[in-house]
Amino acid sequence: MQTPICEELGIEFPIFAFTHCRDVVVAVSKAGGFGVLGAVGYSPEQLEIELEWIDEHIGDHPYGVDIVIPNKYEGMDEDMSADDLAKMLQNMVPPEHLEFARNLLLDHGVPIDSDDEDNTLKLLGWTEATATPQVEVALRHPKMTLIANALGTPPKDMIDHLHAEGRKVAALCGSPGQARKHADADVDIIIAQGGEGGGHCGEVGSIVLWPQVVKEVAPRPVLAAGGIGSGQQIAAALALGCQGAWSGSQWLMVEEAENTPVQQAAYADASSRDTVRSRSFTGKPCRMLRNDWTDAWADEETPDPLGMPLQYMVSGMAVAATHRWPDETVDVAFNPVGQVVGQLEKVEKTSAVIERWVTEYLDVTSYLDELEGRTA
Numbered sequence: 001m002q003t004p005i006c007e008e009l010g011i012e013f014p015i016f017a018f019t020h021c022r023d024v025v026v027a028v029s030k031a032g033g034f035g036v037l038g039a040v041g042y043s044p045e046q047l048e049i050e051l052e053w054i055d056e057h058i059g060d061h062p063y064g065v066d067i068v069i070p071n072k073y074e075g076m077d078e079d080m081s082a083d084d085l086a087k088m089l090q091n092m093v094p095p096e097h098l099e100f101a102r103n104l105l106l107d108h109g110v111p112i113d114s115d116d117e118d119n120t121l122k123l124l125g126w127t128e129a130t131a132t133p134q135v136e137v138a139l140r141h142p143k144m145t146l147i148a149n150a151l152g153t154p155p156k157d158m159i160d161h162l163h164a165e166g167r168k169v170a171a172l173c174g175s176p177g178q179a180r181k182h183a184d185a186d187v188d189i190i191i192a193q194g195g196e197g198g199g200h201c202g203e204v205g206s207i208v209l210w211p212q213v214v215k216e217v218a219p220r221p222v223l224a225a226g227g228i229g230s231g232q233q234i235a236a237a238l239a240l241g242c243q244g245a246w247s248g249s250q251w252l253m254v255e256e257a258e259n260t261p262v263q264q265a266a267y268a269d270a271s272s273r274d275t276v277r278s279r280s281f282t283g284k285p286c287r288m289l290r291n292d293w294t295d296a297w298a299d300e301e302t303p304d305p306l307g308m309p310l311q312y313m314v315s316g317m318a319v320a321a322t323h324r325w326p327d328e329t330v331d332v333a334f335n336p337v338g339q340v341v342g343q344l345e346k347v348e349k350t351s352a353v354i355e356r357w358v359t360e361y362l363d364v365t366s367y368l369d370e371l372e373g374r375t376a
């Protein structure tokens with residue numbers, strides 16, 4: 001399963017795992033893949049603690065950090081500190097959105113206390129002002145060899161800075177046009193995410209998108225994202241010209257993940273038809289488990305979701321409540337996951353997933369060789 005990117009990054013398998021859990025980052029990298037920590041929910045101080053822990057436990061293996069600087073968001077043209085930006089944006093959140101969200105939670109029997117309300121009107125790491133300090137923290141850690149960016153091309157000066165520090169830059173895209181912008185800005189690795197993927201995604205499915213992006217940016221390496229949960233799916237990605245697989249949903253269903261048993265049971269029960277692309281949590285289309293929260297915000301009679309990052313300043317109270325009361329909030333929880341959820345049936349050890357994927361990949365490639373032998 002070795003592709004040129006393995007040598008470039010010093011890894012055994014071209015398997016990249018996006019996760020919010022430091023234990024999963026470590027387990028993936030130690031098993032021969034490449035773990036990437038999603039930083040969007042961490043303050044720079046919390047991120048420093050996570051990365052120190054990863055450094056202590058990961059041995060000599062490399063890992064990455066994922067940030068979010070969208071190409072479009074409310075307040076993006078303002079040149080101000082994260083605190084000032086947060087204050088400006090707080091004043092832009094209509095009170096009726098907050099009231100609608102609060103009532104939705106109360107109607108579902110979710111206790112709302114002041115702690116949760118505190119989590120409203122908070123600016124997460126999805127602006128340049130909040131992501132830049134995260135990058136500076138990440139750069140203090142030499143085993144952190146890759147910064148990936150979601151939802152847009154990272155600013156050119158940030159890319160140049162990361163290159164000068166000897167790190168690689170990756171960026172996600174959902175169309176060949178976005179991939180071209182990444183390549184023109186000298187992003188090293190392009191991640192093509194099909195519409196079936198968990199989290200923010202476009203509309204075009206992986207099997208159509210991947211080869212289009214490969215063709216657009218060749219010879220730059222492309223990682224295939226969206227719908228990977230087996231070695232057969234990795235073989236398909238490599239057959240379509242990608243140099244590796246980038247996945248997210250699978251890592252919610254591993255023993256090392258912090259996801260609660262209730263959440264994992266919801267994933268195990270879900271079919272591939274149970275997800276929806278919804279703007280109801282973040283303001284941009286994001287694939288997640290469909291539930292009463294996503295349905296309520298899609299109703300014509302209810303407020304329209306706001307843009308990013310304003311909508312999270314509203315939905316933050318639901319996310320906080322989900323963490324505190326996982327059992328009570330299952331119908332209104334934020335559960336980003338892709339359509340591949342339909343094939344995630346049980347919780348496995350991270351190293352067992354990597355082993356399974358490699359075995360499945362080898363089996364299917366031998367099968368293809370056999371087919372080739374028949375016609376020879």
Ligand SMILES: Cc1cc2nc3c(=O)[nH]c(=O)nc-3n(C[C@H](O)[C@H](O)[C@H](O)COP(=O)(O)O)c2cc1C
Pocket residue numbers: 018038039040066067068148149150151172193196197198199200225226227228246247248249250252335336337338339340
């Ligand atoms: C729970 C979850 C949260 C995610 N959050 C982010 C994020 O903050 N930044 C990012 O670049 N991608 C994020 N993604 C997308 C993943 O990086 C990855 O591209 C996607 O999961 C691939 O599709 P799959 O879910 O079918 O494996 C998230 C995915 C999931 C499942």
